[in-house]
Every structure is written in C-alpha cells, then in structure tokens.
Amino acid sequence: MFPRGYSSKSIKLILDLKGKPVSSEECVMAIQNTLNELRNICPQISTAYIFKPDKTVLAQDKDANKSDVASTVDKLCMLIKHARVGGGLEFFRVDSLGYCATVTRLGSVYFAMVHSRALDDKVLCGITRGIVPIVLKLVELIQPELMYATPQIFEDFPSEKAQMDSKERSSSEVVGSEKNVDCTSFSESVVSQLTVENLNGISRLVGSQDNVRVDPAIINQWVTLGGQKEIIKVEVEEIQSGKKIVCNFKPIKDVAFYGKAVIQLSEKIQTTLQTKRGAAVLVRPIIK
Amino acid sequence: MTKKKLEESASIVVECCPEETITFDAVHEILKDICSFVGVQGYIIKDEDTATINLEDSEKTVPYAMLVSQAFELAKELSQVSCLGEGDTLLLDCADLKVLCVKVNDVTVSIFMEKNVDHTKILNKLLSYTERLQF
Structure with missing residues (x-):
C-alpha cells in the first residue's frame, strides 16, 4: 500500500494509467504534487524543484518563487556546464549556519532542494534516492519525452x-x-x-x-x-x-x-x- | 596508486600582494599538509588580494578555477534567494572529481580530489587546524 501522507492526487494519477493515456500536463502535476507533499511531510524543506540542464524547470513546489527559481536554475545550469571538466555534476551541496541546499542528478534531470540542517540525513536520503527518483521513473515510463525534453531549440550560453x-x-x-x-x-x-x-x-x-x-x-x-x-x-x-x-x-x-x-x-x-x-x-x- | 610529488606540480601565484595576511599564509600552510593526502589533486586558495593555485595538472587550472568561481557565485545566489545566510561549505561531486570549498574568514579554499576520497576527513582536518589557529 501507499505510505501515509502520500498525495491522493499522485496515487490517482498512477492508478489511472491503465484506463486512459496520461498527458504530460498531468505528469508534471503529479511531480508538483509529490514536491508539495514532501514539503507537508517534512516542514524542514523550504523549497524543492526539478529542472533540466537546458534551464527548463520541470516542476516546483507551490510556494516556490518562480523568478527566484529561474535565476537559480540559470546559474545551476552554468555550473553543470562547467562541471563537465570533472565528468559531469552528480551532486552539489551548500551548507550555511542553519540551512543547506542540495542539488542531485537523477538521470537526465536535477532535483534541487533547500532545507534546514535539522532535516534528518536518512529522511534526506529517502527523498533524494527513493521517493523522487521513483516518481520520476514512473513519469519517464508514461511520458519519456517529458523527462528528456521534447525536441526543443534553445540557445547555448x-x-x-x-x-x-x-x-x-x-x-x-x-x-x-x-x-x-x-x-x-x-x-x-x-x-x-x-x-x-x-x-x-x-x-x-x-x-x-x-x-x-x-x-x-x-x-x-x-x-x-x-x-x-x-x-x-x-x-x-x-x-x-x-x-x-x-x-x-x-x-x-x-x-x-x-x-x-x-x-x-x-x-x-x-x-x-x-x-x-x-x-x-x-x-x-x-x-x- | 602512487601519488605525484607536489613539488613537481604546477604552482602558480596569480597575483601577489606584498603584505599577505597571516590568515592567508596560515591556511596556505595547512593546505600544503592536506595536499599530501592520497587522492588530493591540488587546491586553489584565494582572498581579496591574492590567489594561489596548486594543481597536479596545470592544464586544468582555468576550467577548475571557473568551476569553483561558478560554485561560489551559485552559493551566493542561493543564499540571497533562499535567505540561507552566507554558505560556508560547498561540496561539488562530479563523475570523476570531488571539490570541497570552504570559507575561512575572508579566505576561500577549494580542494580538488579524486572521487573516492573521503572529503569529511579533509574538512575535519582543515577545520581542526583553523580552530587551533583561532580564526
């Protein structure tokens, strides 16, 4: 069974798969709901979003400021490009006094999260290595082009x-x-x-x-x-x-x-x- | 794996200030010690006036410098938009490289190491030295 606190909307979307094709909008909504639920379950998380290396923000939690996320993603993508010298960015973490920010590569997308340092490491690991990758994997199975970017033409930096x-x-x-x-x-x-x-x-x-x-x-x-x-x-x-x-x-x-x-x-x-x-x-x- | 002697490595002083601060010199000395760790590829140390780059592979000086510069810029952006407070420790984990960046007073230190190196040991070593020096 699904764990307690799991978004009913997310579950509904997954269960609906056999009945009718799920659109990319619904898939994005499922990811957004997952991020929102993560914030509900772990109040230590202040911001969570998923983006692609081409600067596209796939999903973000409902309270995230869009312009702030966009400007941060812009810089993150620059970092990802610079990190090619080390074989590509896998993980990035910034620690300050009370908070920390983490960016984790999950296949072709990156999952960014800002949270307080009070967040337990096991919970953090469960989120970044368990819950979010599973949701993304499901979305990838339903809408592969959504995860790997629909054919887009974008400008290089x-x-x-x-x-x-x-x-x-x-x-x-x-x-x-x-x-x-x-x-x-x-x-x-x-x-x-x-x-x-x-x-x-x-x-x-x-x-x-x-x-x-x-x-x-x-x-x-x-x-x-x-x-x-x-x-x-x-x-x-x-x-x-x-x-x-x-x-x-x-x-x-x-x-x-x-x-x-x-x-x-x-x-x-x-x-x-x-x-x-x-x-x-x-x-x-x-x-x- | 035998570790290359750091004496043979490229050591570039980008800009020299006649009156280097004690902090910079002290941290620089600590880094020389940390560089003897197996798997550590080198470091970049920088304050407002001076920057010293010491890397085994001198060809990587520019891309590595740009990488850490971008990482610090990103940390600054994150601290501004998320009200984090200034980030004092950064960890960059790439497929073949690990970079640990630490801010000690006004001195920024970036240590480059192989992927399998335990960065926490290096961080603890660095912090224990700096605490002993009462920064």
Missing part, C-alpha cells in the same frame, strides 16, 4: 560557449572517415535534445555503424529553421561528458519512433560517446 570551444575541440572525437570534415553548423544555437535508442534490427545490419538515425519530425524542424538548406551531417554531443562526434544521418524508419525525439545510435557510437539507451544527447545539424 554565448559567453560560456566561447570558453568551452577550445576544450571541446580538443576532446571531440570523430568517427571513422569523418575526420577534418569541412562543414559548419548552420546555426550554433540550433540544438535538439534527443533520447538515445539502440540501432538494431535490419538498420544495424544494412547501415554503417558510423551512421545515426534521427526522428523525421526533428529533421523537418531543422529543414524549416535552416531555410531548406541541405543538412549533410549531424553533431552528437553527450551532455555529461561533453564528448562529441560528427556523423552521417538518416531518418528513422520505424514509425513507432516518429515524433518521439529519439536518435538511434550504433553500439560503436554509444561506446565512443560513453552513453547508452535512454540517455539524453544534444544533436546539432550541420549544412554544407
């Missing part, structure tokens, strides 16, 4: 980008014959966050191991944004490590993946990028 460029160039890895490709990104700011799927079946046997397959809906978006220019390759970047490859691409043939913001990668490319099925990657189109 301009000042930070210049700083990271030299490092990224040195750490970038190019697969097979793609070395020294003379091509430019048609727009540095056009980036799609996609979910990794395995390239399997006939596609894996027929196609080259150095090719990737991209959701046709995303390709259409790129073509529209690029003014019908020909996209010759894509650059795939692993979010945590910052590792990149440039490779040829084809649209996904399996209709089950249409509009799902998915990229199919071969085992070889997954190994090179140090990523796996279900993880999020950034994909940039490149034109002639």
